[in-house]
Amino acid sequence: MKPIITASEYASESAGPRPPVLLDVRWQLGGPHGRPDYEAGHLPGAVFVDLEAELSGPAGDGGRHPLPDPAEFGAVMRRAGVSSDSSVVVYDGGLGWAAARAWWLLRWTGHRDVRVLDGGLAAWTGELSKEIPSPAEGDFVPVPGALPLLDADGAAALARSGLLFDARAGERYRGDVEPLDRVGGHIPGAVSAPTVENVGADGRFLPAEWLASRFFGLGATEEVGEVGVYCGSGVSGAHQVLALEIAGFADAALYAGSWSHWTRDESRPVATGPDPQ
The missing domain is CATH 3.40.250.10 (Rhodanese-like domain)
Structure with missing residues (x-):
């Protein structure tokens, strides 16, 4: 499976019987928090995940964005609706760095079916939504070590x-x-x-x-x-x-x-x- 997905491919899959779990991880180095942008409009069904607070541990001796605690990361993913058999698609504002961080963390912790939306939000030509979804709890349990x-x-x-x-x-x-x-x-x-x-x-x-x-x-x-x-x-x-x-x-x-x-x-x-x- 390719690690990226085009906007048209995602649109087709999202209309199918088992749409992917969609994560919005908009973030900008040194810029504002991505949550307000998410609330102003996001791909329908997307759940916001915070890179600074949920895809990173506290800054300190481990660096500016150390890896999050795997158990805490797993809880974040389950709240977002991620299960072990879910297809997951991740996007950000277009730079791709934050989406890749989420992709890598999921892959590193053992999730096999995760892709980055190529081009991010800017590649999406469909409507945006302001509705905040409440997905059913997922069952994904991280097992670190799947990537070096x-x-x-x-x-x-x-x-x-x-x-x-x-x-x-x-x-x-x-x-x-x-x-x-x-x-x-x-x-x-x-x-x-x-x-x-x-x-x-x-x-x-x-x-x-x-x-x-x-x-x-x-x-x-x-x-x-x-x-x-x-x-x-x-x-x-x-x-x-x-x-x-x-x-x-x-x-x-x-x-x-x-x-x-x-x-x-x-x-x-x-x-x-x-x-x-």
Whole structure:
């Protein structure tokens, strides 16, 4: 099953006998809370899920968006109507990062049938609703570990032994600027691969063959072995994992704490400039 779904495909499935559970996870880095936008109009039947409060644990030593407690995440998903046999579709405002975070968390905790609405809300041409749904309680119970997860030591090792992508903007990778974390730069050995280059101007993923060519050109060959990803705080990195899956590179590992976790320990090395080392 493809990890993304078009708006027209979703419209068809939502009209069928078993419509997917639909999650609205609108969120903007450094921007306003997404709940008011949801209440102003959302895809019919969508349940709002808060990235900051429900798809992340409290910010702190684990980084700016550490993973949520699996039991608490499971309770959120059940309240949204997610069951183990549900088909789940997730969307956000169009950037795709927040939707990918929800997709990754569900996949990591064992849910197999989850897709991201390609292009998000902007791709939807149907009517919007202000009705707040009250879905029946689901039965999904998270079992973490279905996707590979890196810690700081694992990310450092993979940058030397395999391929570790840095999904942030190039200027943050180089250390030219750092608007959010203690210091700029990158994990030594990591390769710059900005997430924003995986999508077109409309926010939709570029074709699978184009993405495959991109990642191959960045070093994702059969010989390299394991591929991992990190970003600023684990959100856009999930989008990169999704792009890699579309391109045919299944089960890329995510360093969920990412740069916001790496830089909390001043003893960890930091590389700057365009060269990975």
